[in-house]
Amino acid sequence: xxxxxxxxGLSAGYGGASALDDVSLTLAAGETVALLGANGxxxxxxxxxxxxxxxxxxxxxxxxxxxxxxxxxxRVRHGIGYVPEGRRVFPGMSVRDxxxxxxxxxxxxxxxxxxxxxxxxxxxxxxxxEHAWRLSGGxxxxxxxxxxxMGRPRLLLLDEPSLGLSPKLADEVxxxxxxxxxxxxxxxLAEQSAARALAVAPRAILLRLGRVxxxxxxxxxxxxxxxxxxxxx
Amino acid sequence: MAALQLLVNGVALxxxxxxxxxxxxLVLNATSAVNFAQGDLVMAGGLLAAALAxxxxxxxxxxxxxxxxxxxxxxxxxxxxxxxxxxxxxxxSVFISTIAVGIILQNGAAILFGxxxxxxxxxFGDDTLHIAGLAVPEQSLAIVAVAALLIGAQQWVFARTxxxxxxxxxxxxxxxxxxxxxxxxxxxxxxFAIGTACAGAxxxxxANRYFVTPTSGGDLILKAYIAVTVGGWGSVPxxxxxxLLIALxxxxxxxxxxxxxxxxxxxxxxxxxxxxxxxxxxxxxVRRRG
Numbered sequence: 001x002x003x004x005x006x007x008x009g010l011s012a013g014y015g016g017a018s019a020l021d022d023v024s025l026t027l028a029a030g031e032t033v034a035l036l037g038a039n040g041x042x043x044x045x046x047x048x049x050x051x052x053x054x055x056x057x058x059x060x061x062x063x064x065x066x067x068x069x070x071x072x073x074x075r076v077r078h079g080i081g082y083v084p085e086g087r088r089v090f091p092g093m094s095v096r097d098x099x100x101x102x103x104x105x106x107x108x109x110x111x112x113x114x115x116x117x118x119x120x121x122x123x124x125x126x127x128x129x130e131h132a133w134r135l136s137g138g139x140x141x142x143x144x145x146x147x148x149x150m151g152r153p154r155l156l157l158l159d160e161p162s163l164g165l166s167p168k169l170a171d172e173v174x175x176x177x178x179x180x181x182x183x184x185x186x187x188x189l190a191e192q193s194a195a196r197a198l199a200v201a202p203r204a205i206l207l208r209l210g211r212v213x214x215x216x217x218x219x220x221x222x223x224x225x226x227x228x229x230x231x232x233x
Numbered sequence: 234m235a236a237l238q239l240l241v242n243g244v245a246l247x248x249x250x251x252x253x254x255x256x257x258x259l260v261l262n263a264t265s266a267v268n269f270a271q272g273d274l275v276m277a278g279g280l281l282a283a284a285l286a287x288x289x290x291x292x293x294x295x296x297x298x299x300x301x302x303x304x305x306x307x308x309x310x311x312x313x314x315x316x317x318x319x320x321x322x323x324x325x326s327v328f329i330s331t332i333a334v335g336i337i338l339q340n341g342a343a344i345l346f347g348x349x350x351x352x353x354x355x356x357f358g359d360d361t362l363h364i365a366g367l368a369v370p371e372q373s374l375a376i377v378a379v380a381a382l383l384i385g386a387q388q389w390v391f392a393r394t395x396x397x398x399x400x401x402x403x404x405x406x407x408x409x410x411x412x413x414x415x416x417x418x419x420x421x422x423x424x425f426a427i428g429t430a431c432a433g434a435x436x437x438x439x440a441n442r443y444f445v446t447p448t449s450g451g452d453l454i455l456k457a458y459i460a461v462t463v464g465g466w467g468s469v470p471x472x473x474x475x476x477l478l479i480a481l482x483x484x485x486x487x488x489x490x491x492x493x494x495x496x497x498x499x500x501x502x503x504x505x506x507x508x509x510x511x512x513x514x515x516x517x518x519v520r521r522r523g
Contacts, residue, residue: 051412076414084412090405093398101398102413110395151414 003061004029004186005050005155010058012042012049019045020056021210027188029154032181034197034218035190037207038230043190044085046207047157050188051075051082062155081153081185085160087144091133095124098132098143102150110150117146120176138169145176149185156180158189162196174200194226238367239484245373247480248380249438253453254460254472255384256431262404262467263424266316266327272454273335274311274429278304278436279445280342282353293356293437297379300437301430308429312422320421335450342447353440376438383434384473387427391469400424459499463506465513474515 005027012020020042027033035043049056052072060067067075076082090098099117103110118125121142127135132143141161148156158177162170170193178200181187191197198204198218206214206225214225257271282293282300289296315330356375361368391397402410403420411417435453436445443449457472460479464471479499486495506514 053408053412072411073414073416076412082412084409088406088409090402090409092405093401097398097401100395101402101410101415103395105395107395147413 002029003027004031004063005188006059006061007050008059010046010049010056010060012045012054012056014045014054019054019210020049023058023207023210023212025205025212025215027155027186030181030184030186031203032177032187032189032201034194034201034204035188035207036194036197036204036226036230039192040209041207042210043207044159045210047082047159047188047190050157051080076151076153079151079154081148081151081156083141083144083148083156083158083161085163087137087140089132089135089140089143089147091131093132094129095132095135095143096128098147099124099150102147104150104152113150113152117149120149120179121146136169138165138172141165141169141173142176145173145180149180153185155186155188158187158191160191161189162191162193170196194230235488239488240481241367241369241373243481243484244477245370245376245442245480246484247477248377249435250453250456250460250476250480251384251473252380252431252435252438254457254464254476255387255469256428256435257454257457258461258467258469258472259424259431260428261461262469263400263421264316264320264327266320266324267331267458268311268428269328269331269454270311270315270335270338270450271428271432271457272450272452273338274304274307274432274450275436275439275453276342276445276447276450277307277338278433279353279440279449280346280351280436280447281433282437282440283351283445284346286354291354292358293354293441294375294379296354297356297434297437300433304433304436305426305430307433308425308427309422311429312425316421316425317418335454339447339450346447348446348448350444350446351440352444353437355441356438370442372441376442379434379438383431387431388469396423459503461513463503463513465515468513468515471513471515475513478514 003026008024010020010023011018023046037043045054048054050060052075062078065078096114099114100110103113123139124142124146132140135143161173165173174196177187189197189201202218204218204221205212214221253271253275257268260266260268278300281303282296285296285299311334315334316327319326319330355372356379358371360371362371391401399415400420400423402413402415403417407417456479460475461472463478464475482499483495486498
């Protein structure tokens, strides 16, 4: 498979403190990959660096487009969708407006995509006119995921989608992630719950202290390597 | 009957104040920056209308689109010069830079136009209509109608269009808006353009009845600030309602007592609102869950 996403020698940090150090990896079109590691391993920073939300050095390519010089909004237009940690829906906007704001320029395409999201998350359809701050945590997570799909991404970045959700709601969110992946969207899933992530991703990348310490098919990763990524050696 | 007459006058004044406060709150929401030049931008709009009037000897309603476009361009300049280069600095930098812009506008206006009061042309005419025993100046009706039209159009854009969604998303969470593909810098420029065009429209509306001098902006920025504080910091309907309340208060109390007493009472009321209801009368209902 040809690489959809190619990262070489990526380093990133916050105000001089390094959070990612010389990270290299590739992701094929339609592939689902779990990004595993403890708190502070650099998972969120990696996703933000891909979007240009933190200063980063290194080579980032999506297909044949060099992402480095592009601002965040241009990277999104090139096919990256982002579901941030903590959901970050626009609280004072309606559910429908939250979706439409991230949609394609043509109104007809946007309306079609809103209907697709509503088909995936029927709960949102029932609340389409409600302000997003009124939704439950699970509904906000669905809205955040639906919003990321509105740009018809080829690569979906998910940051801790199960955080703060009940097991039942987390199951629903992960079922939706499976559905998105099955439809051919590549998914890079940062998740603290290794069991959940590995249930949807056939491949995992282990991060520890900002460095890649393991990368391969889930079946080939030893339990020990996963434990080491989370708890240290 | 006298009370009704005061109400008509107060609503006309409040409609113009509402445009000032609206422009102020739009920029505040989009950038978290307090634009202390807003009052001087109103003054600039009024003087611009007064200066254009001899060149375009037509009613003010014809001048209005010209003033809106020129003031929107001034808003873009303001954003490019006084906001965008400082937006990653502490908020006090923008605070100071907008004060500096206000002073530059005041002194520039004094050099160009001198200190004499000037008047903009009326929107339609100078006549007074007599409706059910009330003497209603045409200009008052026109101010209310034009302000309502501009505020309504703006609300329509914000509520119903993709541009409006993008502007609101930028105001609520700029980083997340970027991550949704919204060109946030362009949205900030558009917000400054709209906010400054509002100030220009208010300047044209006010400069016919109340005249305009290079220093008349200072009083207006205070009123915009009070309107937004009383209405609810960041609330657009609150800013409009706050502006109407201020004008009704000013007109009502000054008719019974005096204008200085009315101003004193207004600031006392502001203090009372801050103590008793710090979130303002129409405090934002937005909260985060989960």
